[in-house]
Amino acid sequence: MRGPTGPSRPGRPGGGSAPLPPPGGSRPPAARAAARLTALAALAAAAAVALAAVLLPALSGGGTARAQQQQEEEPAAVLLAEVDGTITPVIADYLDSAVQAAEEGGHQALLVELDTPGGLDASMREIIQDFLDARVPVIVHVTPSGARAASAGALITFSAHVAAMAPGTTIGAATPVDLQGGEISDKVLNDAAAYAEAIAGERGRNAEFAAQTVRDGRSVTAATALELNAVDLVAGDRAGLLDELDGREIPVAGGGPPAVLHTADAPVTEHPMGFFSALLQSLADPNLAFLFLSVGALALLYELAVPGIGLGGVIGVILLVTGFFALSVLPVHIAGLALLVLAAALLAAELFTPGIGIFAAGGAIALLFGGLFLFEGSMRVSPWVLVPASVLLGAGAAVAGRLAWRARRRRPASGAEAYTGRELTVESVTAPEAGPEGRALLDGAWWRVRHRDGAPMRPGQPARVVGLDGLTLLVETLPDSPGSGGPTDPSAKD
Template identity: 50%
Template sequence: MGATSGGSDIPSQSVLVSSIRTEITPVVADYVEQTLQRAQQEGYAAYVIQLDTPGGLATSMRDIVQDILGSRTPVIVYVSPEGARAASAGAVITLAAHAAVMAPGTSIGAATPVGMQGEDLGAKVVNDAAAQAEALARLRDRNVEFAGAMVRKGRSIGVTEAVRLGVVDDMASTLQEALAKVNGRKVQLAGDRTTTLRTSGAEIVHDDWGLLRQVQQFLANPNLAYLLLMLGMLGILYELASPGIGVAGIIGAVSLVLALFSLAVLPVNAAGLLLLLIAAGLFVAELFAPGIAGFAIGGGVVLVLAAIFLFDEAQGVRVDPMVALPTAVLVVILAIIAGRLVYRTRHGTAASGTAALIGRTARLDEAEGDRGRIFMDGAWWEARSTGGPLETKQQVRVVAVDGITLLVEPLVPDISPPDGNA
């Protein structure tokens, strides 16, 4: 049933609860959207977000806020457990909730937009975020002054002050207590509809993340995505250096698949992907033209540029330079080693492969006079006798190699009688 219009009440029955104790990412936003839809479709009295987050992506935060504002089911944010925080994006989500409760020892605020490494994103971004926070506080009749200060000045406060200033509605030690304290509160839903919360004593139904979503959330990290891309590139590079179905190829393929999962949930720039492809091409070129390592060094430079442009920094996502630079250097070194490996393999085969033929026996496939042809080790060889004429199908022994010609001696079958016979 969800919510009803015109001040009617949601029957006291059950509430759907999601636990978000991680950074706010597109994975979290998708999870909140799906569980909120479930709460609406299945007629829960409310949807509860148990929140403990240091913040996250601004775009994902906005998606969650929009879902809350458009919800036909009341959304309650409960900042818990004790010691938890609703920081940055989490603070804005808490402001957007129809009801907000915090556990003892928790805090809220510090919502100044910053990049993944804490760098300032500029006054324009800060002012935009502050305007949104103030608008949400005004909509939910919360403290507008604090909403602006937590964005512009990075202000953060504890639960006691948050309740006193009207930033959140109450403090509660348990989820059951939180539901009891917001019970009877009138809230406004989408479409100017109002309802009264009937959550005291409601049955609590927890919604699990699921294994796939947990893996996606773990991979939703720009530094991890970059490292997986590098590992995948190296795996494929070494597989090309020593062809075959080997460990390097398997590791590379798996790493690239995991990297694609990461890229699917992060704001990726096409320019960064193009630079990665160029870098990969330069490293492959190093395999076929290993010399002064020019291709490998060039690939390393392009890798650093790819790290800079791979993600949308305006959304606070980028690869940490302390990850990008050492990784690029390591990839260059390993690419040079791979190039030398290919070089030695090619020249080593040419040198040792022919020498390994000496002393081996084979059967002539064709013969005329003292010359013939032998198929050996997957290749056709010219043969020249060192001891008389040759015959087709005759067994010979290789005694030397002259270019692409094998010098052979005919093997005479042993025709002596067995011991004891005349």
């Protein structure tokens, strides 16, 4: 019978009929819960992806904008190189490394603060080529007041993208000189003038004035150079220069767009010269070159005159080699070199034939005039170095000559001359009664002694050497000293 409630529900215990499968393949409640969680997770992931797709570009754009704003607020640094002295291969290498550092380091410009009397033509041309091929703007500032861009420095200034000068500075005097003091041919002069014109024309500056600095040696002040369009501006200091250049467009090598300078508040990064480069550059100084050559020659001559442990000779050779290096990068006049050679010869004569100091005085005078005529152009030996050095070296040669003379007088002779006049004591005789020979101690060695007249000698008798017969000393006897209690000291008198 069926119960009053009707048919039993599927799956109910005690039901009267077998359980039926769920319609439509329904899953158990646990499976349905897991499915819902999976769907919610997938929906959350899709929402996250969509949100990221919308927000990331905005965030990226905002970061880029902030970076651009920061870049605009903090402009790239300006690289600083300082040149104070002669243009040498050391300076050429230094500026070449500065140009490379400015290009590779992302600097917006290279600032070269210049003060030079000139230098080597080959080094100048290397620097100019680097400036013309630079992919960053090169700014040359002749500074501080009282500085100059003379000779090679003038052409280097003309080759910069921006040429600036401080008030009270000068530029020009670019006539080439011969390092050996000879005359410059028209061929060399015309080549240098054409080179200066080409550089100035390349930078849009006064080519005629550039040629005049070479042909006529013309030199002008900063104000006149600005009027002649030889330079771009006059600025008193670094900060004023960078303010003046702010916003300028500078065409650079490489065919790209012009570089726009933002230098008003730009930081300045120094490009220092290495230790050994700075040391080599410091040697290219007329004063040091003169001192090295003078003192080195005197030290070497003194070593030759009075040989010792060799310290003077070593120092002399080192100083001479260093002086020759300095001469290799400086414009030298042949007359000055000739006078230096004459001074060395006169000082050597004083060392080997000392007298009343005639040769020393002549050497000092030759040294003085040699220093005056040694270098060409504006590079000169300072009188504060030239005069004291010449006087001291002349006096030193005179003193060294006297010392060498005394050393030669004290130098022991050989043979009989080394012992003639020496006094000794006869220590023993072979035959006390008539023995003409005996033994005596002289200079730490035992000698056979014999009276020169064959007269007998006795032990303890003083004698004086008068000659040498083979290995036997010929002596003459001396009277005993009053109160002597024994043999006299053989080394008491020299």
